[in-house]
Amino acid sequence: MNLQDWEMLSTLYATKNITHAAQSLFLSQPTLTSRLKKMEDYYGVSLIIRKRRGITFTPEGQKLAQHAKHMLKEQRNIEETLMNMKDHVAGTLRVGVSNFFALNKMPKLLHLFNQKHPDVECQVVTGWSSEMHRKLLNHEVHLSFIKGNYPWQEHKELLYEENICIAAPWPFAWEDLPSLPRIDYYTDAGMRDTIDHWWFTNYKENPYINIHVNDVETCKEMVINKLGYAILANLVVHPYPELNVKPVHSPSGEPITRKTWMYYHTESLQLNIVRAFVDFIRTMDVKNL
Numbered sequence: 001m002n003l004q005d006w007e008m009l010s011t012l013y014a015t016k017n018i019t020h021a022a023q024s025l026f027l028s029q030p031t032l033t034s035r036l037k038k039m040e041d042y043y044g045v046s047l048i049i050r051k052r053r054g055i056t057f058t059p060e061g062q063k064l065a066q067h068a069k070h071m072l073k074e075q076r077n078i079e080e081t082l083m084n085m086k087d088h089v090a091g092t093l094r095v096g097v098s099n100f101f102a103l104n105k106m107p108k109l110l111h112l113f114n115q116k117h118p119d120v121e122c123q124v125v126t127g128w129s130s131e132m133h134r135k136l137l138n139h140e141v142h143l144s145f146i147k148g149n150y151p152w153q154e155h156k157e158l159l160y161e162e163n164i165c166i167a168a169p170w171p172f173a174w175e176d177l178p179s180l181p182r183i184d185y186y187t188d189a190g191m192r193d194t195i196d197h198w199w200f201t202n203y204k205e206n207p208y209i210n211i212h213v214n215d216v217e218t219c220k221e222m223v224i225n226k227l228g229y230a231i232l233a234n235l236v237v238h239p240y241p242e243l244n245v246k247p248v249h250s251p252s253g254e255p256i257t258r259k260t261w262m263y264y265h266t267e268s269l270q271l272n273i274v275r276a277f278v279d280f281i282r283t284m285d286v287k288n289l
Contacts, residue, residue, distance in 0.1 A: 001039065003075055006068040008035055009047075013065035017054045039064075073139070089276045090119035096132035096144035097124055098188075100216060100236065101260065106145070108289050113280050120273060128188040136263055142274045143264035147233075148190035156263045157278075160287030163247040164194060164256045167220075167237040168229035171244050178205040181228035184212050185219035191258065195231045198248050198256060233258050235287070260286075 012021040012032070022032045040047050047061035057065060079091070097106050102124070110122055125132075125141065132144040133152075145159070166172070172180060184207075187195075199207060211227060213219050216236055223230050224240060237243050247255050262281055268274040 001042070003072070005035065005039060006071045006075075008032060009039065009065050009068040010072055012036070012048075012055075013057060013062075013068070016056070088119065089117045089272050091271075091273045092121045092123055093273050093277055094123045094141040095125075095277075096135045096141040096146075097126050098129040098132055098145055098147050098260075099126055100147070100233070101145045102126040103217065104235070105286060105289055109281070109284065109286070112284075113277060116280065117273075117276060120276075129190070130188050133263070136265070139265070142268050142271070143262060143278070145260065146263050147258055147260050148188065149259070149261075150190075150263075152263055154264070154266050155269075156261045157282070159260045159262055159281070161257045161259045162287070163234045164198070164231065164258055165234050165237070165245050165247045166229055166231055167223055167240075168244045169223055169226040169242075172229065174202075174246075177207070177229070178203050179208060181210045182207045183219045183222045183228040183230045184209045185216050185230070185232075186212075186214055187216065191233075194256065194258070198231070198250075201251060 008021070008025060008027075011024050012018065015021045015024065018029055018032060022029045025032065036047065043060070043064065045060040046058050047064060048055045048057055076092075095106075106124065110124070114120065114122070125135065129146045129148055129150070132141070132146050133150040135141045136144040146156075166177070168180070211222055213222065216232055219230050219232065220236050220240075222228060223237070223243065231248070234245070234247070237245055249255055262278070264274065264278065269278065
């Protein structure tokens, strides 16, 4: 078996769908099916069971898919070790990025970093902060940009802190909020808990939520178009001075904030590419980028 076989099997296990796996690997479905059949013949076992929708793996297939994931990880490790033996900063940097950071900060950071280190390839995965935390724990990425605090025993560095605020398209009084239309959006558990805790500390009534959207950027557009107010982090609406924005406070009067961190494993700094990127981020004014 070669590296391409392990990558094929790992991708198929992740997607549980031959069509999707083939598209991800830039292969035709017959080519993928043929390679899978050769693997089954080689080991003398059936690896998958075809269903009306997608596939399921046999116990033997699950075991081999786990081995494939291990082999791919070992390959990455040896490539990084050999690359790190050179003085030149080059190779592949794997970064996990929370959704807002990916949209508003990461493109500029990668552009500036690549100007300084043109031989670096960056593989970026985006999602909720909780997902990026999990990927870092599993060593799927070298480092992660994460909003909020998550259990972590190694290094993390604060990039910036921003106020949680009310953003509305019209002037408002605090006591009127329960009767005003609010735009709600899907977010990670930490932000959701912060918003709910603030609301029910200050109001007995449930909020009047008339629109639910999938992400904070869509929510922001709804607010700009005067469909309601929202509770979100300040940087989302900072570029829009026409909005009425007020920070929310704890019962003690302190502003409620949300922090964005760079999390990474201590051992990752042994890699030239990771050390160069961490040093680069330290020089940047990320909040005002």
